[in-house]
Amino acid sequence: MVAKLFSKFWNSSTQARKQRKYVFNAPLNIKHKLCSSSVSKELRAEYNFRSIPVRKDDFVKIIAGQFKGKSGKVTKVSLSRMRIYVEGASVKRADATESMYPIHPSNVQITKFDTSDKTRVAKIERNKKSK
8 A cells, every 4th residue: 555645634733744745745736836935025016915926937036045135037836846946056176067956946036027928927927906
């Protein structure tokens, strides 16, 4: 019999090991929601929400870590690893090639949305009207 790794009806726990297990074993549709970032104060005042899932082509400002203060466009979002890749954040490898550095979405702040997806724009506008 195979053990069940993930339960949608998990009640929150203060134990870090159970929180990590929940995140690591979550399916991609749940990880998409967990891959959210805070929104800048200007956008927060305009659109009336604090956080939204990060997408490719969003502009973000890194607010924590070794690249703190840098801004750039999100080039890739890895839901399986729960990491995003930003244009301004790269490191040099031993063979002198540039490599994108993975950043957790909680360490960035969205400064400009990607408006190419009509359903996302509709959601943002719907939330703007609600308050």
